[in-house]
Amino acid sequence: MASANAISTASLLRPLSQGRARRARNGRLQRFVVRADAKDIAFDQKSRAALQAGVEKLANAVGVTLGPRGRNVVLDEYGSPKVVNDGVTIARAIELYDPMENAGAALIREVASKTNDSAGDGTTTASVLAREIIKLGLLSVTSGANPVSLKKGIDKTVQGLIQELENRARPVKGGGDIKAVAAISAGNDEFIGSMIAEAIDKVGPDGVLSIESSSSFETTVDVEEGMEIDRGYISPQFVTNLEKSIVEFENAKVLITDQKITSIKEILPILEKTTQLRAPLFIIAEDITGEALATLVVNKLRGILNVAAIKAPSFGERRKAVLQDIAIVTGAEFLAKDLGLLVENATEEQLGTARKVTIHQTTTTLIADAASKDEIQARVAQLKKELAETDSIYDTEKLAERIAKLAGGVAVIKVGAATETELEDRQLRIEDAKNATFAAIEEGIVPGGGTAYALVAPASLIAHNAGVEGEVVVEKVKESEWEVGYNAMTDKPRTLGLEVSGLQWPWALEEEVGGSGGPVVVAVRSAAEARQRGSAAGRARLDIRWAVAGGGGEEKATAVDGWYSGESGLR
Template identity: 35%
Template sequence: MLSRLGRSGGTSVRSFTKDVRFGVEARSLLLQGVNILANAVAATLGPKGRNVLIEQLLISPRITKDGITVAHNVQLKDRRQDMGVQLLREASNNTNNNVGDGTTTATILARGIACQGMHALRQAEINVQLLREGILEGSRAVCEALGEMSVPVDTIGQVEAVAKVALNGDERLAELIGDTILELGESGVILLKESQSPVDEVKIQEGITLPLGYCSPFFASKSEGKTLELGNCLLLLTLAKIEQAEQILPALQLAKVREQPLLIIAQDFSSDLVKILVLNHLQGRVQVCAVKAPKFGEDQRQEMQDLALAMGAHLLEDATWLAELSEGDLGEVVLAVVDAKETHLLQPIKVNEAQVEGRIQHIRELIDEAVTDEELDRLKTRLGRMQGHMATIYVGGTSDLEISERKDRFNDALHAVKVAISDGVVPGGGTAFLRCIPALDKLPPARVMEHQVGREIVRDALRLPCYTIARNAGVDPDEVLRRVLAGNGNFGYDAAAGEYGDLLVRGIVDPTNVMQSAITDAAGVASLLATTEVLITEQPIKRKIPKNQITQDLAKLVGM
């Protein structure tokens, strides 16, 4: 408690105390937040899951079935309940960061484990640390059982099956992803962008494509369709700003002697130089074209270094390097196609494969460490260029809301497919978790009572994904659970068709690593939630809003 003396001589008191809750009361408040978040996220699970509509300040609402998007938008006014939301969100964030999918499943499992753990603490005197150890031990056993039942992904049909589940049963979109991966291969780079039309389309780019075209349309004035094609073309790559023709005279002379066209990609060109190059080009002295390097600053340097390695050229850092240019500094491609917006470089002739592969590996390591979506997109674009081929899926829709929702699903599907290809798949629909229950029953007898209670908590939570999918499909979830548990192997419930059968045959599968990550992250976060004894939060502060009408209206607009 602090106090200060006001100017008038009176004393005004400002409180900095915090709200402290203990035991059952603390866990009850956390659980209220956990249930609100889990109920919102669980509504999206399965092929018949519901949409969630999210308000966005000053712009149109967002509609989505993406669990992580829903989780990020749940924020409660009561800070004690919001602490539960934040902790549960941590489970979905961990799963999303690790494998990019399975966030809804992780949230449902975490809620189940947390609820059962809190219930156990109310029933008896329990060592909370030993209980947490039992929960984590049970989750490890489940992960091992999932690994044993995993089957590899060998065909495009299996890839499409994984994508179809992530896309909530949309077969056409799953086929589109399957066709794209068939074209690019397992390591192909796929980017997602919003389309300006209602139709989804895929554009495959072979070779290297730069998002900038020629500096002047006069370079293509003699070509049909305003596209310039340079066959057997030499490449000059530099980070210098070229002001005068003398700076690139060695390269122009070399191109003239070899009777080959020259494509110059530089940081910038003076207007006078562009006029000289266009005149040379039109008069037939040297067939030449000038293109500005993409990006700015350090991003530009990295992308130009990528380009130099991929094209077998040397990146000339400044004008001094240009003056000392030799034949070995130039790259060479079978064909360069340049238009007003893009530059395509096809089939480089001299490339150091070892250096290119090293660069590709370096970019992949950067991708694994990327934090933001913008950074990830930029690195994936660089990777696609280095590999010489990439695909862009343009996601269409009749409105911004629809495009946003479909893009979320596409993104989940691409992550799921990537993980499935690398680690295999297990039966979907929550069936894989149900088949892990016998693995928990076969564990050696627990040394202490708390370990056994922890195993039972995990055992009960494994029923929840199948139960939630069935409930969202509008059928009796208890009956579905009973019938699936009575079966064995891949037998499970197809919620989209409302039928039972072999889920692998029906193409209802989940990536193994996604399921392992979901149970691991859920157990880690939920066991901390369940064993919380003290909850400390800030006291709510009532904002003081000036009384004039304009500020009151603004305050209402932003929810104050």
């Protein structure tokens, strides 16, 4: 405890009363009064105009990046400017001066963030789609439509559109589809598409991909020992990368136990040791609560500790087995409470080591130290033997899952670039490509180019960014069949078929884009048309004949025409 690096509960912030008493002793107690500015309240047309202005400003900045010929955006940040092509990164960087306009921008920012959190890609399309829905919705409300009726109708319609797209999606077929999806998501970068396809080929469709910076100019793919854990950080206060909301550790010490940690005294010796070693500490426990969690969080925020924790995955006896697997990967000793291995008695030798730890909100990726390879292979052989001997279907499934996690390893894409700006841009593109590819593998693919959306705004903007008249392209898309649209790279309409052009888009992203727009929907526009019929208090009819763009003509369209009215929704 005499060490200069010692950690104790005394490192918590002093109570306010102690600080006040000290100031009183040193002299006269000073008081400061801070008054907030008065709130500006707006109603009706003024508020709607301000909201729409904010929506337009943010969506315009994000929308210029859409499509294969979209532009980049330069963000003026501390240090060198950042050149990005990622919708959610741009959206998060924009704050408007006017509070009411900023509220409108926040709507689009939320759509982009939700889409990114759920699907990992498709954020620009979601932003453009939300902007168009809001614009037409506000126009309808200004014309006298009942916003509640419109909102209820669109909620029901969104579900119908998602179901239709799900029915039309097809599974990914081999490396060609994977390469095409990854390349398109990375801004039509064939090199990134090939790299993602190579990485998935090495670790399999259920494998794990990790992205990190390279020490050279080259971008390479290596397969290393490691695994993914289906648990995220216990507290968001552990986050080290605020932009991505993740925890990133290198050469971390790992403590693994099935015990609940409630008192800081239980882990105080280990905290002191890792602080002396200047190594991050990654804790896996049944749970961390009360004083222990509060002390870890406070000391982490004050920069005294570099620590993060997750709850142990799985349940019951299977939890012990999974924790033993993790212990093998990291070279740690599993501190099991039924064996009397208490956390407060843990030593440095019982800690494991991970070359890299990445903790997301719901998952954690471990990349093991190279010395663990032989132990991992021995563990896999043991599990395969157990798999061959079991008669239980459930045990067979769980053993196969554990074997896949251990044997698959982690494909590490080491990104190289000549400058920091280029490196950040390439990492963002590879991250988008990775997320889109796994979404496609899991859920299937549909035609890209914005042709599968109820609103044709994405397809129109893709054409506009390519220097082509968007409305002309939209009309040609509407006259075409389901798998035909506009390819902005070749500037040739009607060449978008899945088997013809290779222009494909993950169905899961379509689903998330549609679902993310739902919370801000007040009206729907389909085929660039929304018609108001009857009096202001009457029913609003919204033509959704092109619920799936390129639906094949008027005869096929009548099946999805509908009315929105009061409580009835879509009829």
